Each structure stands twice: as structure tokens, then as C-alpha cells.
Amino acid sequence: MGKTLGLALALTLGLSLTAAAEETRGTIYSMDTNKHTVVLEDGTRLWVTEGQEATVSPGNYVEAAYESKDGKKVVTDLQRRIGLDGSTDPLLSIQSGD
Numbered sequence: 001m002g003k004t005l006g007l008a009l010a011l012t013l014g015l016s017l018t019a020a021a022e023e024t025r026g027t028i029y030s031m032d033t034n035k036h037t038v039v040l041e042d043g044t045r046l047w048v049t050e051g052q053e054a055t056v057s058p059g060n061y062v063e064a065a066y067e068s069k070d071g072k073k074v075v076t077d078l079q080r081r082i083g084l085d086g087s088t089d090p091l092l093s094i095q096s097g098d
Helices: 002-018 090-096
Strands: 022-032 037-040 045-047 061-069 072-081
Touching (some): 022 072
């Protein structure tokens, strides 16, 4: 009984921590590889890993999942998005009518 209760508690806590992630999206305005930060055009500053930095560059449209830690938005998942016409902003891709 004790093991079952412990497992149930661990699963509940694990699932609640996963749900704490937030999401944002936008075009990268600038990057600081020394501080491992990415700034989106709306001013949102995200902290990324070296591996995540290597997959994006300024001008790329991205979607990011992050967790707030010590006042920082630490990225847990970063995906570059490309529009149907090859542009880095899906909205512009749709508006171009190509």
C-alpha cells in the first residue's frame, strides 16, 4: 500500500511540474551566444542551451516552450518554423498568396 501511494504521489507531482511549462512564439530579433540568450521581436528574452542556439539565427520564426527559473525564461524546447513559401514567418507565407 505504501509503495502504491508513493508512486501515485510521484506521478502527480511529475505531471504538475510538466504542466508548468509556458509557450511563446515569434521572430528572433537578436542572439547573445556569450550569455546564451535569444531576444524575440516583442522583447521576450529566452535563455537557451548551446545546442538550441545552433539551430536558429536572427530572423528565424520560432516556437519555444520554457519554464520560469529565478526570473529567467529557460527554454525546454525550441523549434524553428518555416512557411510554405520558404519564408521564416508562416503568417507572411500565408499572406503572400504563393
